[in-house]
Amino acid sequence: MSGNPSGTPDAAGLPERPADDLMVVADGVHKSFGRLEVLKGIDLQVRRGEVMCVVGPSGSGKSTFLRCINHLEKITAGRLWVNGRLMGYREHDGRLYELHDKQVAEQRRDIGMVFQSFNLFPHMSVMGNVIEAPVQVKRESRAQARARALELLERVGLADKAESYPRQLSGGQQQRVAIARALAMRPELMLFDEPTSALDPELVGEVLEVMKDLAREGMTMVVVTHEMGFAREVGDNLVFMDGGVVVESGDPREVLGDPKHERTRAFLSKVL
Amino acid sequence: MNTPTEPPRPAGPSAEDSRPAPVKAVPVRHPGRWVASGVLLVLAAMFVNMLVTNEKFNWPFMFEHMFSAPVLNGVWTTLKLTVLAMLLGISLGIAVAVMRLSGNPVLATLAWLYTWFFRAVPRLVLCVLFGNLGILYQNLELGLPFDNHWMPLLGLEGDARFFSVPMNDVLTPFMAALLALALSQGAYMAEIVRAGLLSVDKGQTEAAQALGMSRGKTLRRITLPQALRVIVPPTGNEVTAMLKDTSLVSAIPLTTELFFQLQAIGNRTFDLFPMLVAACIWYLAITSLLMAGQFFLERSFTKGDRKAQAEIAIMQSKAGH
Numbered sequence: 001m002s003g004n005p006s007g008t009p010d011a012a013g014l015p016e017r018p019a020d021d022l023m024v025v026a027d028g029v030h031k032s033f034g035r036l037e038v039l040k041g042i043d044l045q046v047r048r049g050e051v052m053c054v055v056g057p058s059g060s061g062k063s064t065f066l067r068c069i070n071h072l073e074k075i076t077a078g079r080l081w082v083n084g085r086l087m088g089y090r091e092h093d094g095r096l097y098e099l100h101d102k103q104v105a106e107q108r109r110d111i112g113m114v115f116q117s118f119n120l121f122p123h124m125s126v127m128g129n130v131i132e133a134p135v136q137v138k139r140e141s142r143a144q145a146r147a148r149a150l151e152l153l154e155r156v157g158l159a160d161k162a163e164s165y166p167r168q169l170s171g172g173q174q175q176r177v178a179i180a181r182a183l184a185m186r187p188e189l190m191l192f193d194e195p196t197s198a199l200d201p202e203l204v205g206e207v208l209e210v211m212k213d214l215a216r217e218g219m220t221m222v223v224v225t226h227e228m229g230f231a232r233e234v235g236d237n238l239v240f241m242d243g244g245v246v247v248e249s250g251d252p253r254e255v256l257g258d259p260k261h262e263r264t265r266a267f268l269s270k271v272l
Numbered sequence: 273m274n275t276p277t278e279p280p281r282p283a284g285p286s287a288e289d290s291r292p293a294p295v296k297a298v299p300v301r302h303p304g305r306w307v308a309s310g311v312l313l314v315l316a317a318m319f320v321n322m323l324v325t326n327e328k329f330n331w332p333f334m335f336e337h338m339f340s341a342p343v344l345n346g347v348w349t350t351l352k353l354t355v356l357a358m359l360l361g362i363s364l365g366i367a368v369a370v371m372r373l374s375g376n377p378v379l380a381t382l383a384w385l386y387t388w389f390f391r392a393v394p395r396l397v398l399c400v401l402f403g404n405l406g407i408l409y410q411n412l413e414l415g416l417p418f419d420n421h422w423m424p425l426l427g428l429e430g431d432a433r434f435f436s437v438p439m440n441d442v443l444t445p446f447m448a449a450l451l452a453l454a455l456s457q458g459a460y461m462a463e464i465v466r467a468g469l470l471s472v473d474k475g476q477t478e479a480a481q482a483l484g485m486s487r488g489k490t491l492r493r494i495t496l497p498q499a500l501r502v503i504v505p506p507t508g509n510e511v512t513a514m515l516k517d518t519s520l521v522s523a524i525p526l527t528t529e530l531f532f533q534l535q536a537i538g539n540r541t542f543d544l545f546p547m548l549v550a551a552c553i554w555y556l557a558i559t560s561l562l563m564a565g566q567f568f569l570e571r572s573f574t575k576g577d578r579k580a581q582a583e584i585a586i587m588q589s590k591a592g593h
């Protein structure tokens with residue numbers, strides 16, 4: 001996968017705006033925390049409707065990259081587009097201008113994110129969690145937001161838990177609520193950061209089922225996961241990251257079945 | 273003979289009545305407790321005897337003045353001062369804590385300077401200082417800064433002040449007292465609120481931001497409500513402390529305040545001690561009321577805390593099955 005998305009290159013050789021069928025374009029993305037360089041030039045593209053799985057050893061920068069996509073982390077070099085928009089910046093005459101907090105918040109509305117630790121709001125009911133952003137951010141009416149929330153909870157199999165509080169739910173149920181909460185903003189892209197890693201083994205399936213449904217409906221997804229079965233079944237693309245770079249990528253069945261790279265092989269032999 | 277694998281059987285009760293006999297033992301004696309109680313009883317009797325027989329207490333005099341109009345007015349002023357200073361202090365505290373955590377170096381430094389100053393200077397000193405601010409300026413004026421310097425340079429006459437009131441009209445003793453107490457309280461509240469905000473898991477902020485919520489919304493809807501669990505209990509203590517510290521403003525002097533009134537009566541009648549006892553009783557009574565209020569507030573607070581409620585409900589439902 002080359003780092004040159006289709007689009008007209010500007011003077012610096014960087015593309016001005018990626019083609020319309022690309023949801024995520026990362027072009028030489030670097031990220032450092034102080035002197036620790038965590039991402040050392042990530043180039044990749046996610047097409048609309050595609051499910052991209054990201055695997056790699058602990059500390060390789062998978063979470064960091066995912067958090068760069070919705071600008072929870074500021075990248076230190078390179079460019080990152082989502083849905084045709086440069087994340088966190090405005091480019092004008094070859095110069096970058098940082099966006100204001102409000103503008104960044106606005107960019108994030110199209111991107112849903114699901115965390116390893118669920119991060120549901122403990123002081124709100126399940127319903128409260130799901131309607132919070134539509135009501136507060138999108139200014140939807142409560143009635144409208146509630147109706148849609150019930151639909152979404154139905155979809156993740158939790159309509160009867162609408163008035164429960166997060167603490168009353170199992171991990172798998174909490175994660176499904178978290179997915180419903182993200183979907184309530186009608187995102188065009190969903191990011192998953194090891195959504196099943198904190199779950200008891202018998203609860204992993206129910207969350208993966210919901211994610212498979214989403215994929216089938218054509219949602220664009222970037223999924224950091226250790227579930228190779230999921231990657232093989234629904235992944236359109238698989239990226240193996242190690243040490244802050246993409247070591248190998250391609251069709252999941254091919255990469256998992258016949259890894260080209262020594263590091264990929266070493267990693268897979270441990271997790272499979 | 274028992275086979276070696278069989279456990280030894282307890283002698284006595286049969287298999288049906290397998291409950292062991294209740295323990296019958298002589299409890300440990302605590303002679304020290306009896307001695308201590310006796311000593312305390314004697315001391316208490318001596319104390320009560322002194323209260324009744326020592327005429328300097330002059331109880332009738334005390335009860336006569338304890339509920340006089342100026343004293344009741346003093347109670348009212350003290351309560352008003354407590355409530356207003358706390359409300360202002362809490363608002364200030366939230367603002368300063370947010371500034372401190374904002375990541376904006378200018379705001380953070382400003383917040384730090386504020387807390388540093390108002391926590392370092394004693395409240396009594398602050399009260400007297402604010403009571404004497406009128407020495408600095410006779411009038412409180414609103415206008416362009418340094419007008420006395422640049423207006424002559426431009427060859428202009430007069431001044432660039434749009435609005436002016438005498439300082440003494442604005443900074444009444446009550447206002448001085450309120451400012452001193454509220455500003456000082458703001459500094460303490462800032463620390464409490466900051467601890468509360470820091471106690472909320474970072475994942476909460478991230479989840480809110482990922483949903484497209486702005487920083488202000490995240491604070492108001494997500495972080496602050498969860499921080500209340502940590503903020504409310506110490507704030508209750510602060511209210512009690514504030515009530516007691518209102519007695520400091522008698523040094524401004526704020527003459528309508530409770531302690532000042534009681535002292536004034538004592539000084540006027542040359543019978544000070546009963547009035548000091550009256551002060552103790554008043555503060556004891558109000559503080560006890562506040563403490564009781566705090567107890568119920570904290571209890572209903574954990575009651576309203578759905579998290580705790582849910583946990584209890586789950587435990588109960590599990591126990592039921």
Ligand SMILES: Nc1ncnc2c1ncn2[C@@H]1O[C@H](COP(=O)(O)OP(=O)(O)OP(=O)(O)O)[C@@H](O)[C@H]1O
Nearest residue numbers: 033036038056057058059060061062063064065194
């Ligand atoms: N906020 C931060 N400050 C400093 N270092 C950080 C920060 N976040 C992540 N790192 C470091 O960046 C590196 C990559 O972290 P990251 O969480 O992206 O890894 P990961 O691939 O998601 O690993 P895992 O599989 O364990 O989740 C780690 O060495 C981590 O210590």
Ligand SMILES: [Mg+2]
Nearest residue numbers: 062063064194
């Ligand atoms: Mg991670």
